[in-house]
């Protein structure tokens with residue numbers, strides 16, 4: 001039964017991704033869609049940490065930015081091939097996450113929020129300050145992404161890369177959740193001591209998922225750098241971290257499709273709101289507050305539950 | 315040499331006093347509701363912005379200050395009523411998003427009501443610097459330190475000597491027991507938001523002549539206040555005050571002796587360092603979690 | 606043969622000793638009950654044995670190996686599991702998933718195969734699910750097998766915790782008030798489950814206030830008061846002990 005829901009979901013997503021461009025009136029829409037897809041991939045990773053394992057991170061934009069800068073710096077300054085740079089960035093970010101995860105994930109609730117927030121802000125400030133390496137507030141240019149002589153260029157090609165990556169990410173996430181490792185992660189969320197007494201090393205799993213979600217962020221960051229061509233420290237700001245968490249929570253914690261939906265909504269929203277530019281912050285704030293008040297479980301789980309209830313009633 | 319140190323120390327204590335007030339605001343709300351109010355920094359911003367615009371509109375300083383404090387308090391109470399209360403039993407992440415949403419909302423409102431420019435206030439008693447063992451200090455710094463100190467004393471008196479203050483402490487200690495004793499817990503919650511807002515506004519008003527203010531000024535102040543509260547141990551009022559002063563002084567010394575570019579990072583480095591070794595802050599409740 | 610040995614164990618909370626200088630032995634293949642008035646230190650003792658708390662002093666030996674200070678998951682790997690007085694169910698999962706977490710140690714959980722859902726993972730998972738469904742049936746929660754734990758009644762959750770603990774295939778199973786809050790019928794069902802678990806050769810340590818159940822099930826009883834040993838022996842011996850009677854009457858006043 002679960003198996004079926006998963007295949008249906010994945011197939012539906014593939015079809016939507018494949019057909020969506022037909023509705024784009026101009027290439028600018030590709031740009032918006034690319035950002036939405038990238039954010040969605042990142043949020044699928046972040047959801048493993050926040051939604052499934054129940055550990056908050058208010059600093060994940062920092063890992064995203066580190067991935068982006070690693071790619072830009074390595075390819076530009078040292079002519080490292082983009083794919084190698086992406087992998088190097090992911091390994092470095094994974095190693096950093098691994099080192100800080102152990103002390104950080106001993107913390108709970110607001111203390112964990114504080115610590116991750118601190119990590120994010122420190123990364124942001126370093127990117128801003130070490131201008132000799134990062135270009136400081138002006139940022140860095142990044143070149144096109146080439147693999148084996150094939151160049152990904154233009155928002156149209158990035159759309160297919162982003163779409164393919166999202167399908168892959170969702171598939172991996174759905175697999176993981178329904179596996180021994182995924183159940184251990186969810187058990188950590190449910191009751192740490194309950195998990196420990198049946199043999200789950202909760203520290204190990206918290207560290208593992210923190211590293212996995214950081215690597216997701218780093219990889220997406222690398223691709224983002226190549227796609228936009230210019231990155232600035234702002235991509236690692238506290239506000240960005242908050243935005244990412246909001247995407248996950250808005251779409252629905254502990255729901256892979258929820259994370260995707262949340263990411264897409266919040267990525268598209270600013271473009272819908274450009275007509276009331278001055279009100280953007282007010283509207284975003286209101287949306288954050290009202291979804292959390294009226295649907296604390298997030299959009300997708302809430303809607304699914306209503307549908308199921310209606311079907312049961314019918 | 316010493317003069318330089320003293321200079322850094324004095325400016326550190328000045329900002330530290332503001333962080334202490336913000337941290338205290340976090341602590342009061344956390345105690346009564348276990349909510350971390352990420353909009354605490356916006357109270358500071360609103361206090362400063364409102365006073366500045368009211369003075370510009372021609373109100374005498376004292377009236378502008380009173381009115382601004384009142385406005386901020388109402389914002390705090392409204393925040394509790396409309397955003398926090400309806401989500402009473404939600405989990406930590408949900409409430410974090412709500413108060414962050416509130417802070418973004420308030421920032422947006424400030425930008426609409428006022429603008430994106432910097433605003434200032436005249437110093438309360440002139441700008442002539444006072445010399446002290448080779449260091450100089452502007453009179454406004456003394457206002458900041460003095461008013462903060464006074465606010466902390468008044469709070470101490472309130473919590474230890476008044477019935478309502480004791481009721482608030484009792485609620486923090488054991489909500490259910492407090493309720494059974496006839497304490498109206500709902501009122502305690504509302505009051506805690508009102509009081510935190512007042513503290514924020516006061517801090518914002520006294521510091522504006524030195525730092526200026528704008529619609530975004532609350533972000534960093536709020537985060538530093540949160541650091542102060544966590545450093546001291548969440549829910550510990552005096553801890554938050556000490557935490558605020560430590561953060562302020564460390565930041566100022568770090569900016570002076572190490573690197574001014576990393577001024578804002580210092581608070582967070584300290585906090586990470588402390589949390590690594592003391593997971594519930596310097597003076598936080600320790601003990602074995604009950605199973 | 607002794608499976609668990611506790612030597613001069615103490616645990617203090619801010620100066621007050623919840624378990625004080627306690628020594629006893631539990632033999633393999635028995636049902637061993639620990640009784641005592643509220644606050645006697647029974648749950649604290651369980652938390653010490655299973656590694657949830659660290660003792661202030663003293664030693665714990667499992668199979669003659671010193672396990673003092675080991676973490677709960679390490680002890681689970683050595684063959685020890687437990688249930689809780691206050692439910693520690695994974696309310697974000699279904700009943701059978703809860704039990705499948707119990708089988709964690711027997712699934713070789715690794716990241717990459719899990720991410721890719723390799724056939725080996727799927728096969729092991731399917732087999733594990735079957736075994737866990739049997740366990741759910743065994744404790745009498747069959748009709749909730751795929752229900753969300755959050756929607757199950759209290760009595761069923763108590764039994765689900767037993768099934769989860771059993772899924773780790775323990776040699777020593779500690780049950781902290783498995784019948785608390787249950788009605789007479791449900792208590793009898795739990796009683797029956799415990800007997801069947803013991804019959805399979807699992808050593809059971811039971812904390813329970815239901816004296817009828819304790820007297821009926823136990824091979825051996827340890828009575829605690831204020832963290833100290835009050836009496837120890839067969840049910841008859843402990844039931845006749847004047848100190849025990851006193852402590853219980855005292856607590857009843």
Ligand SMILES: Nc1ncnc2c1ncn2[C@@H]1O[C@H](COP(=O)(O)OP(=O)(O)OP(=O)(O)O)[C@@H](O)[C@H]1O
Nearest residue numbers: 602603604618623642643644645646647648649650
């Ligand atoms: N984590 C803790 N922190 C502080 N004190 C604790 C903690 N856990 C237990 N205590 C104290 O230790 C003493 C023993 O408690 P414990 O829960 O072990 O008793 P118990 O015998 O299980 O009682 P009950 O029959 O009510 O379950 C009590 O005074 C209790 O308040």
Ligand SMILES: [Mg+2]
Nearest residue numbers: 647648649690
């Ligand atoms: Mg107990």
